[in-house]
Amino acid sequence: MMLYKMMRSAVSELGVNKLRTALTMLGIVIGVGAVIALMSVGQGASKGIAAEVNALGSNLLFVEPGAPGEETDTEGFSTASFTLTADDVEALRQSTALPNVEAVSAVSQIPLDSQVTAGGNTAQVTMTATDEYFMAVRDFELEAGSYFSAQDLDRKTRNTVLGSQTAIDLFGSAEAAIGQKVRINFGPFSLDLTVIGVMKERGASGEGSEDEQMFMPLSTFQARVPFARSPTGGQSVSQIVIKVDDSGKVDSSAEQVRSVLLTEHDFSEDFTVKTQNDLKSTAENVGKVMTILLGAIAGISLFVGGIGIMNIMLVSVSERTREIGIRKAVGARRNDILTQFIVETVVVTLLGGLVGVALGVTVALTIDGHEFGTGSSIGTAVTPLSVGIAFFVSAIIGLFFGIYPAFRASRLDPIEALRTE
């Protein structure tokens, strides 16, 4: 029989028992919808992370403690990774082997949020201890006041620069913050600082917004905060950020930085040089893993939907045994019956897939930008790929779960089939 005729008779067959058809489809609808919605969350996450990495600035290299490939806590506090020191930073600045390096900045960050208070107000911030080069390297700009100078670092002054949001949270505006005193608490320690500047808004880039931040001179941090010092008493830093003057020279500069530091470290590679692309691909991998995981979870529900379809088709075959007998009696061959039932199953799953795509896209668009009490908004991205995959998979599921019932139907003995009621 022609495929077109089969599709038509399949559709009319499905129209006979509309409720059952709808319930059968529901499994696929939910499965496909879940695949699309959950994959959109995964893909939204990887896009978000990639955007965050871009927001760091451009043409950057990051040097972090720990050998390449070795999983270390890059923040440098909870592990014994104190292998980067102020001497390394100085060596990079002095080196003549780094023609494309524009600026080098050392950073020590407290990985957890710290609490800062001023007047009666409190804010959670990321504490970033750094030097006078940071602004230039990371492309930060000032909204008000001024940034640290070399003198602040020399004299270990208790000056601080606030992120734009932190200034607003504590003082209402950037201008109002200048000259004010703030107190930062690191667990049992606290430190009073004077605000000398406020950064311009960086815009939201997911979690750990760069606008909820506090900067202080690295030297002050190392002198005043006990756990910032390395066990050997050296002045360790948790990250060195390097700006390269040409996007085409990032990789070659990374290699040059590595050899300078290797010499400095007596050829023991206890540090890792990463480019922004490395960070991005790490982030993308995280996103990919997340997408695959979420997709797999949703895939299971699609599979369960498929089993439901198989169940219904088996019921349908036994209900229509007599019809099969009649068709065989007038000349239908095994393949005719087989194709008829497979086409019916595929039509159900494809229809279910279509509705599921609509549902999934709707859910993804609804979730997009909402926080759901997590504190950071969930971004979703529906790609044609995930829609394609969901649709294709639903067709495959129809084929896969339709084959067995159809096979059973095609093998029925015409006499036996005609005898059933």
Place this chain on the structure above:
Amino acid sequence: MIRLRNVVKLYRAGSVVVPALRGITLDIERGDFVSIIGSSGSGKSTLMNIIGCLDRPTRGTFELAGHDVSKLSDDQLAYARGRQIGFVFQAFNLLPRMSALEQVELPLTYRGGKNQRRSAMKALADVGLGDRMHHKPNQLSGGQQQRVAIARALVGEPSVILADEPTGALDTKTTADVMDIFVRLNRVQGMTVIFVTHEPEVASYTDRVIQLRDGMIVSDTVATSPPLGAIQEHEVLWGPGIKGLRPVLQSEAPA
């Protein structure tokens, strides 16, 4: 055209073997008009199913148009059903959701080929249902349903029409209508018609009556002079066309 030699059909019901046919030897030629009679359980349906390529003999040979059917595969049997056989059942066996036209078209869709719709319409018109093409089975009377089933059997221009108690579910008047179609098919179109019946009056329409008992043929008689009632009824329904055929038939009858 139909040659059965020592056909045995055994059914296994649990541990008991039921011999439904116990050595049937039979020849039916093209153009024959045959009825099969016998008490319930004598094996009539079993024999029809074998001749209709719906089932295979346990032993013995069955040749249809020169082919040994017992050697055919399932798909080849299906092919033979589609091309050679038109089967009419006591229970009509129509598909409840299809219109009369779609029912009749069904055998053709499995064969492929052109003008399927037109052939189906012609077959329906031939059985007098030209004005009922789009009716579903539940919108038709029993006699009309059986005529749809006959049209479905005819549409593929088979070489033999098999009918297993085609009038079993019909009253006397509709029985006559349906039988007249078979008579016309045989007399006018020369089609081979074999049917099973319980009723002697229905059997009297045919030229040859085969009687089964316990899976064996106990008599095979060729009617030399059909009962009067049957002839008169034909003359009333079909007029002189059919009447003119009668003498030919009588002279054909072998001794």
